[in-house]
Amino acid sequence: MNEVALLIAATLASGTPLALAGLGLLINEKAGILNLGAEGMMLVAAIAGFATAFTTGSDTLAFIAGAAAGGLLAACFGALVIWLNTNQYATGLAVSLFGYGFSAFVGVGYVGQKLSERVPFEVPGLAQLPFIGPALFRQHPMVYVTIALIGASMWFLYRSRGGLVLRAVGESPESAHALGYKVRWIRLLAVVAGGALCGLAGAFLSVAYAPLWVEGLTAGRGWIALALTTFATWRPLRVLFGAYLFGGVTMAQFALQGAGVNISSQLLAMLPYLSTVVVLALISRNPAWIRINMPASLGKPFHPGA
Amino acid sequence: MTNRSKRTLVGWACAATLMALVGCGKKEEAAPAAAPAAAPAPAAAASAAEPLKAAWVLLGPIGDAGWTHAHYLGIKAVEAEFGDKLKATYVEKVPESADAERVLRDLAAQGNKIIFTTSFGYMEATVKVAAEFPDVKFEHATGYKLAPNLGVYDTRFYQDAYVSGMIAGAMTKSNVLGFVGSFPIPEVLRNINAYTLGAQTVNPKITTKVVWISTWFDPPKEAEAAQSLINAGADVLLQNTDSSAVLQTAEKNGKYAFGWDSDMSAIAPKAHLASNVVYWGPYYKKAIKDVMDGSWKSSRDVWGYKEGANGVIKIADAVPEAVKKKIEATDAGYKDGTIDPFMGPIVDNAGKERLPAGQMPTQEWKDKVDFYVKGVEGQVPTGK
Numbered sequence: 001m002n003e004v005a006l007l008i009a010a011t012l013a014s015g016t017p018l019a020l021a022g023l024g025l026l027i028n029e030k031a032g033i034l035n036l037g038a039e040g041m042m043l044v045a046a047i048a049g050f051a052t053a054f055t056t057g058s059d060t061l062a063f064i065a066g067a068a069a070g071g072l073l074a075a076c077f078g079a080l081v082i083w084l085n086t087n088q089y090a091t092g093l094a095v096s097l098f099g100y101g102f103s104a105f106v107g108v109g110y111v112g113q114k115l116s117e118r119v120p121f122e123v124p125g126l127a128q129l130p131f132i133g134p135a136l137f138r139q140h141p142m143v144y145v146t147i148a149l150i151g152a153s154m155w156f157l158y159r160s161r162g163g164l165v166l167r168a169v170g171e172s173p174e175s176a177h178a179l180g181y182k183v184r185w186i187r188l189l190a191v192v193a194g195g196a197l198c199g200l201a202g203a204f205l206s207v208a209y210a211p212l213w214v215e216g217l218t219a220g221r222g223w224i225a226l227a228l229t230t231f232a233t234w235r236p237l238r239v240l241f242g243a244y245l246f247g248g249v250t251m252a253q254f255a256l257q258g259a260g261v262n263i264s265s266q267l268l269a270m271l272p273y274l275s276t277v278v279v280l281a282l283i284s285r286n287p288a289w290i291r292i293n294m295p296a297s298l299g300k301p302f303h304p305g306a
Numbered sequence: 307m308t309n310r311s312k313r314t315l316v317g318w319a320c321a322a323t324l325m326a327l328v329g330c331g332k333k334e335e336a337a338p339a340a341a342p343a344a345a346p347a348p349a350a351a352a353s354a355a356e357p358l359k360a361a362w363v364l365l366g367p368i369g370d371a372g373w374t375h376a377h378y379l380g381i382k383a384v385e386a387e388f389g390d391k392l393k394a395t396y397v398e399k400v401p402e403s404a405d406a407e408r409v410l411r412d413l414a415a416q417g418n419k420i421i422f423t424t425s426f427g428y429m430e431a432t433v434k435v436a437a438e439f440p441d442v443k444f445e446h447a448t449g450y451k452l453a454p455n456l457g458v459y460d461t462r463f464y465q466d467a468y469v470s471g472m473i474a475g476a477m478t479k480s481n482v483l484g485f486v487g488s489f490p491i492p493e494v495l496r497n498i499n500a501y502t503l504g505a506q507t508v509n510p511k512i513t514t515k516v517v518w519i520s521t522w523f524d525p526p527k528e529a530e531a532a533q534s535l536i537n538a539g540a541d542v543l544l545q546n547t548d549s550s551a552v553l554q555t556a557e558k559n560g561k562y563a564f565g566w567d568s569d570m571s572a573i574a575p576k577a578h579l580a581s582n583v584v585y586w587g588p589y590y591k592k593a594i595k596d597v598m599d600g601s602w603k604s605s606r607d608v609w610g611y612k613e614g615a616n617g618v619i620k621i622a623d624a625v626p627e628a629v630k631k632k633i634e635a636t637d638a639g640y641k642d643g644t645i646d647p648f649m650g651p652i653v654d655n656a657g658k659e660r661l662p663a664g665q666m667p668t669q670e671w672k673d674k675v676d677f678y679v680k681g682v683e684g685q686v687p688t689g690k
Contacts, residue, residue: 006537014530104367112371112550114573210525210551212573215367219524254531257517258484258538260683 005135007248007255012136013209014247015240016143017042017201017218021225022232022239023146023153024070024197029229030157031190032170032297036092037077039222040099041195042202045070047107049203050213053115062207063142063200070199071192073099078191082184085301096222104215115211140208142200146240149197153236166190170295173302183302198222231280234293242279246272358598360384361418362396363409365425366523372548372567373522374398376584377424377447379568383587384594392594402427410435414442420597422590423447432456443602445593448493450673452604459589462610463493464500464672465640466582467544468647469618469633470564471504473579474542475512476629477562478505483514484540486531486552488522490687492675494546499679500647501544506681508629514682515540525551536561542579553577571620580621588614608669611640648672653680 021038028035035041049066053059077095080086123137123144157163166186168176173183205221206213224246232238249272283289362381366374378396385394395418400409406428413421414435420443423432429449436444436456444456452458474483483505485498498516505512515538517531528547532555535543543563545552550573556563557574565571565581589609596602609615621630639645650661654677661667678686 003537010530010533010537014526017526104369108369111369112570112573114554205526210529210549210554212525212550212554214371214525214549215369216523217525219521219526221526250527251530251534254517254519254534255537257684258515258534258540260515 002131002134003255003259005131007251008135009138010251011244011248012139012143014251015243015245016140016146016247017204017209017221018225018228018246019146019150019240019243020142020201020204021198021222022228022243023150023236024194024201025225026194026229026232026234026236026239027153027157027166027190027197028194029234029298030170030295031166031187032173032295032300032302033078033081033187033191033194034088034092034299035074035077035095035191035194036089036226037073037095037099037222038198038225039218039220040096040103041070041073041198042099042205042218042222043103043216044073044099045199045202046206046217047103047110047213048199050107050110050115050206050211053207053211054110054113057116059118059207063203066203066207067196067199070202071196074191074195074198075188077195078188081301082187082191085303088299088301100216107213107215110213111215113213115207118208140204142204142208150236150240157236167295170297173297173300177302177304183304187302198225201225227276227280231276231283233283233289234295242276245275245279249275357391357393358388358420358594359393359395359416359418360594360597361413361416361421362394363400363406363413363421363423363425363428364396364398365400365402365427366548367398368396371550371570374424376567377422377586380586380590383585384590387587387591388594391598400428402431404431406431407435411438414439419443420445420594420602422593443593443597450606452606454604457593457602457604457606459593459607459609461584461586461615462608463582463584463616464496464647465610466584466616466618467497467500468504469636470544470580470582471501471506472508472629472633472636473564473618473621473625474501474544474562475505475508476626477579477624478509478512478542480539480541481509481511481513482538482540483512484532484535484538484543485514485516486528486535486543486545486547487516487518488547489520490518492673495675495678495686496648496672497544497546498682499675499677502679502681503647503652508632512681516678516682516684518687519547521547523548525549528552529555532556532563533559544582550574565620569620578620578622579625580618583617583619585615585617611637612643654678655680655682655685 021042025038045066048069049062052065053062077091080091081088121141126137127133165181169183169186177183206217228239228242231242253271364374364377368374368378381394381396384392397409400406402425410431422445424447426448429446429451432444432446433451436453440455446458448460449458485501487494502514515535517535519527519531528549528551532543532552536559541561543552543556545566550570553563553565553570553574557577562579563577564579568583569581571578571581636645646666648667650665651659651663652661654660676686
């Protein structure tokens with residue numbers, strides 16, 4: 001029973017960076033912008049966060065720095081694709097490549113450094129409950145913040161006027177423009193918010209999860225987060241479940257190995273990806289699911305007055 | 307380590323392609339300025355004054371604090387040794403693909419007289435380019451294909467793992483050790499087995515749990531695997547992966563672990579029991595000296611403690627004095643050839659004898675290790 005609790009706890013932590021980055025990309029895509037630069041933004045944020053935590057000893061500042069770094073890089077991306085109408089795919093890839101190289105460059109001095117010790121966080125009272133305590137209430141605060149952010153984004157996107165405008169910009173920027181909305185600025189805001197969320201994901205990896213800095217730390221999680229938005233058919237709650245599913249399958253296969261269950265580790269390593277493909281295939285069987293939720297203008301540049 | 311060819315970061319093909327694109331950043335070490343060869347000097351004199359050009363093809367960034375960093379330290383060591391008689395060049399982050407061939411051809415055409423390729427996955431590229439440049443010597447790390455101008459070299463990391471096992475056996479409270487493995491290839495299996503056998507010399511009740519992560523480098527995943535081992539009751543961990551994440555996870559959980567590839571003592575002062583290190587410098591010195599003397603021959607060289615290529619360093623104060631004594635004796639035994647971690651009897655975890663009592667394992671035997679020794683839980687994943 002105790003092992004199951006620990007497995008649940010590990011799953012929540014493992015899924016958190018994916019959920020954060022996936023949510024950020026979802027907000028981008030709801031506004032019609034596809035940002036393939038997630039990996040780069042996460043890496044730049046990871047080193048910014050690690051460096052801040054190393055220098056100041058404050059995790060809060062580290063997360064702020066990570067979000068700022070991710071947001072800043074996203075703003076550069078946004079300026080390029082929104083005003084200069086550069087190709088979103090190519091620019092996003094460039095951001096990934098740049099982020100990888102840049103983070104490695106500025107991070108050289110931080111390889112092999114360690115952060116000062118942190119007191120493990122526990123939710124007061126609840127953490128002492130049997131089973132539920134170790135499973136759910138002894139996580140890094142960012143795990144709970146992520147769940148709150150998912151909830152907030154659900155309210156924002158589907159229950160608030162701002163969310164409606166954002167979605168309108170992603171569905172039909174021409175109509176939104178005709179109604180007088182500043183399509184470009186709204187898109188930029190969405191891109192920066194998305195970058196900041198990817199930044200939180202990167203900082204979580206380097207400051208709380210690993211916690212260390214080394215070149216290429218994120219090891220492809222930005223790409224998984226990108227796949228996650230499609231997997232979730234652009235619904236925030238499904239992003240969260242998708243992230244936990246991915247984290248859960250990864251952790252479950254480690255736990256099985258640790259328990260001495262004899263399954264091919266290559267097969268187990270494949271499972272998270274296999275489950276993603278299966279779910280994608282199932283979702284795609286119903287075209288309406290995709291059509292209803294996929295922003296109609298995703299990846300298309302907008303030329304006002306054209 | 308062997309089989310770096312599998313070292314794609316994550317299964318995502320696009321991610322791998324990107325990484326490949328990111329790579330190829332070429333750096334020339336600022337070598338001591340090659341004295342501008344006096345033009346009128348006779349050819350023989352000019353060649354005597356010219357430094358020997360040597361080049362390295364590296365898999366990761368030199369700042370990886372692991373595998374590639376260890377090679378980089380080796381390059382620094384030969385630069386210090388030979389001074390302006392040597393001009394060392396290295397190329398970082400060379401993908402194990404057709405790009406490696408292009409980089410190798412480039413380096414050979416630039417007049418490098420000896421080229422080291424530092425990862426298993428460069429094997430085919432090295433063999434091919436070596437055939438095209440018969441005057442250039444090639445040295446391939448951890449491979450097995452030889453040619454008249456191509457030699458291979460490797461180290462005995464399992465000697466380190468065995469010593470770490472002794473420490474682990476003395477320090478464990480749960481009698482369960484943990485190992486985070488990359489790929490189930492002979493090299494990694496040797497290390498798992500040596501770790502377990504070493505521990506059993508101190509504490510016969512030891513069992514080892516193994517978790518495979520199917521990558522050499524993914525710090526968050528290494529941390530997750532370490533956490534799952536700790537959750538399953540392991541309290542001293544060793545890893546055959548490239549970051550310090552396992553060590554840091556042990557620190558977070560109040561358990562013990564080791565450094566791998568390089569000195570990681572500063573990263574986790576409480577959890578760190580010792581660091582398993584590899585020194586490539588001595589071998590690089592010998593190979594370059596041989597090329598300078600004209601005595602270089604193609605051969606397979608596997609170096610260990612005896613040649614100064616391996617060592618377990620920064621052993622923690624908490625380790626009992628008796629174990630430290632035992633380790634000193636083992637070091638001496640490695641050096642005079644009387645101790646080998648795989649000296650018979652070796653019994654696998656299904657009870658089958660793999661090497662009779664009293665018999666020393668041959669290199670060929672070690673090359674083919676495909677089983678867990680008694681005390682390791684589970685079965686070697688075969689993919690079948």
